Amino acid sequence: MISNRLVEIVCQRVSDKLNEIDGFLIPVGVSNKHIHLSQKDLDILFGVGYKLNIKKNLGQPGQFAAEETVTIRGNKGEFEKVRILGPVRTRTQLEISKTDSFLLGIKPPIRESGDLKGSCGVEIIGPKGKIRIDEGTIVALRHIHMTPEDAIKMNVKDGDFVxxxxxxxxxxxxxxxxxxxxxxxxxEMHIDTDEANALGLSNNDKVLISHFFDEII
Known part of the structure; x- marks a missing residue:
């Protein structure tokens, strides 16, 4: 027969382990298709000197979803009302899922953000004009944003894969x-909608780097 004291000890140890894990849990951010624009391209699409309007702030400091959207046209199809994320960048970058690429009729590579050389082109249509980019469309590589303090705590460094x-x-x-x-x-861990649906994940769900799971549990 299990004593009440033994139950108390087991419950306390489980509670301690859960508290230990809590400091290492990483919130999830699910990325739908979106686009980052350079100021040069924003000027063409919306008018010279145009400034994006904030619809809502995003998880990463200084990043926001803009009120403005554009139409993206590929070889086979198009998406209307693709959200622009701000602030403006030095280069225009469209991030879509693999499923989105089938509907557009293009074959973007899976890449880290900013690695655009040799990636796919698309047509981008705004209210004041349109452009054709020869490269800049990617399926974003899943990744985890963290501070240097987080990296020290989790024993990882920039560029690692986990x-x-x-x-x-x-x-x-x-x-x-x-x-x-x-x-x-x-x-925050960023994944696209294909990955989130396959794994049953939603915004703000929590995940854990595996080596910490093995060490703590």
Whole structure:
């Protein structure tokens, strides 16, 4: 027969382990298709000197979803009302899922943000004009944003690739998750809608880098 004291000890140890894990849990941000524009391209699409209007702030400091949208046209189809994310960047970059690429009729590579050389082109249509970019469309490589302090705590560094433990009914280990470290970041794992749907994940769900799961549990 199990004593009440033994039950108390087990419950306390489980509670302690859960508290220990809590400091390492990483919130999820699910990325739908979106576009980052350069000021030059924004001027063509919306008018010279145009400034984006903030619809809502995003998880990463200084980043926001704009009120403005554009139409994206590929070889086979198009998407209307694709959200622009701000602020403006030095180069225009469209991020879509693999499923989106089938509908557009293009074959974008899976890349880290900013790695655009040799990627796909599309037509971008705004209210005042349109442009054709020869490269700039990617399927974003899944990644985790974190601060230098987070990186020290989790024993990783910028550019590392890690395995991530997914909880829930579709629990899994997801490999090749890129670590991105900056004092301008906030802790968050970014995945696209294809990955989120396959893993049963939603915004603000929590995941854990696998080596911490193995060490703590």
């Amino acid at each position: 395995d991530v433990k997914i909880f829930g009914k579709r629990k899994a280990i997801v490999s090749n998750v890129l670590i991105r470290v900056s004092d301008k970041y906030k802790l």
